[in-house]
Amino acid sequence: MSFISEINSPADLRQLKVEDLQEVADEIRAFIIDTCSRIGGHTGASLGAVELAVAMHYVFDTPNDRLVWDVGHQAYAHKILTGRRDELHTIKQPGGLSGFLRRDESEYDTFGAGHASTSLSAALGMAIARDLKKEDFHVCALIGDSSLAGGMAMEAINQAGHLKSRLIVVLNDNEMSIAPAVGALSRYLNRIKEAQSYQHLKEEIGDALGSVPGIGGSLRRAAKSFKDAIAAAVLPGALVNELGFKYIGYVDGHNVPMLVAALEEAKKVDDGPVIVHALTTKGKGFPNPEKNYYAYHATGPFDPKTGLPYKSSKAAAAPTYTKVFGDTMCQLMAQDEKIVGLTAAMPDGTGIDRVLEEFPSRAFDVGIAEQHAVTFCAGMACEGLKPVAAIYSTFLQRGFDQVIHDVCLQDLNVTFAMDRAGIVGADGPTHHGLLDIAYLRGYPNIVLMAPKDEAEMRDMLLTAIEYPGPAALRYPRGNGVGADISQEPKELEIGKGEVLRSGKDAAIIAYGTMVGSAMEAADRLASDGIQATVVNARFVKPLDEALITGLAGEHSVIVTVEEAYLAGGFGSAVMELLEEHGLLGDLTLVRLGVPDEIVPHGNPKDLLAGYGLDAKGIDSAVRRCVDSVSGKKPDNKRFRVVR
Ligand SMILES: Cc1ncc(C[n+]2csc(CCOP(=O)(O)OP(=O)(O)O)c2C)c(N)n1
Secondary structure (H helix, E strand, O other): OOOHHHOOOHHHHOOOOHHHHHHHHHHHHHHHHHHHHHHOEOHHHHHOOHHHHHHHHHHOOOOOOEEEEOOOOOOHHHHHHHHHHHHHHHOOOOOOOOOOOOOOOOOOOOOOOOOOOOHHHHHHHHHHHHHHOOOOOOEEEEEEHHHHOOHHHHHHHHHHHHHOOOEEEEEEEOOEOOOEOOOHHHHHHHHHHHHHHHHHHHHHHHHHHHOOOOOHHHHHHHHHHHHHHHHHHHOHHHOOOOOOOEEEEEEEOOOHHHHHHHHHHHHHOOOOEEEEEEEOOOOOOOOOOOOOHHHHHOEOOEOOOOOOEOOOOOOOOOOEHHHHHHHHHHHHHHHOOOEEEEEOOOHHHHOHHHHHHHOOOOEEEOOOOHHHHHHHHHHHHHOOOEEEEEOOHHHHHHHHHHHHHHHHOOOOOOEEEEOOOEOOOOOOOOOOEOOHHHHHHOOOOOEEEOOOOHHHHHHHHHHHHHOOOOEEEEOOOOEOOOOOOOOOOOOOOOOOOEEEEOOOOEEEEEOOOHHHHHHHHHHHHHOOOOOEEEEEOOEEEOOOHHHHHHHHHHOOEEEEEEEEEOOOOHHHHHHHHHHHOOOOOOOEEEEEEEOOOOOOOOOHHHHHHHOOOOHHHHHHHHHHHHHHHOOOOOOOOOOOOEO
């Protein structure tokens, strides 16, 4: 490591000669492979952007010039170059570096991200602020080819071309999203590449035709005009120039001197936005000859020599919720041809990959386009289909207005399968799915539910599909609890909870993932003579009104538990219901959930325990309330007690 051990900031990098930069990139690549082989991470995405990071920090005077990375998952080389080399081994680890970019982590992280397609809007905002303040620096956004197809990026391109502000966009084109890139834009980018190759060939072909004896001249003229028409249709000019962008490219995105030259050219464009089209290979240098594109995007720990993942020594766990969802979709789609399945660029993450394979005409990957995905489903529902949109809880935030305006307002039969609901772990604040209850609960028509285990998830999926209006189910990342999933899915009665055990001292009403912990807490309490009722709420909308008001009549302590933000969440819904019925008077109501703070990345179990969202935490909350009510110990105000 002759170069990178000496690079503690981009200023150090800029001391080097251009000829040395390829070596710097090679060292960084080796460093990333070594680090990720031990701890995993966004290995492939970051390996593909090493040379881009080196060239950008070399050409631009960072942090004075602003670099904006889209998503930020591919920016490990950027972290290494900006003073975080020695901490890279902590990336995504509890207390360690974020897996994405954060303004509070480094002055070089000019804009925080984690969700896709935001970079162009943010960069354009910075460029306009610069112009208004009459300052002078470059703003350069790096965006992947799939994120470029996201609605926000398209909207930003539209405005950037119109404003004519100085802005540099580097397109990191690897023809990949997490899965292979989809959509017409991706085809268009390929056609640009083909057209450019054609430009190089054109003269040669023309010469060859011209040499045909007798008719060569006219053949050549005809071919030239025909081919020029094709070229005009596909060269970047047709889209990019018309929209006010200059175009530089394409360039080999793994050739640092070439990238440096292209970016230097881009810096000279002072009358509007310019796009530098760099071709890269995702997972460049990854030590596995077998191309596995999912593994290339992000990996767990792997053998740095073979690239093969280390085998887990853990006993075979229950299947993941994701897998059970995908399998159940296939089962239900085989029985009902009106059901269609959809993902927004997360086929493997949502289990829709199997659906795409088995039902290619009734399954869609729309790309990074959650807003479109929701309204696309609404349209299909208008025509009598039963669309199921499998979108992570955090990414459905993008489609909020579409859920409200296009689906709920029109009471359409669309099912939202929200994977990764709750605390997701290493991906952290941008990816935790803690808000969906709050953002979906406030509008009429939608049914909201959460299963206690993977078997109930199958029932809920069928229930949601058969419900004639909008319905959403939330379920967590990771393995199920090992429930028996051999039974056929059955429809559940909408708005009916399930009493799992009865006790006189307190009632614990749990939603989704928290049901298991509530049952465990009840066992612990029972061993000390405290008898708790445990309810699996199943639905937050509509709530089981009869059951919950009944519980309030029979218990002086009610504890609600949810893996979500408290504000606007499940407990709030229960509190509102009790308030409407005038039942809060003598009741001690405690809501357990996530308080009003940013939840960091970390081990989900530990994070949940920290918020008292495990058996121990629920046990101690109930115990304190029961003691306080019985006058044994005064309440210490740790809980929000409503009297
Ligand atoms: C709104 C949103 N939807 C989905 C994702 C999940 N996601 C993270 S990276 C990624 C692929 C991005 O592809 P591209 O922009 O081409 O960059 P690459 O990873 O190929 O460098 C996806 C779909 C996300 N981060 N944000």
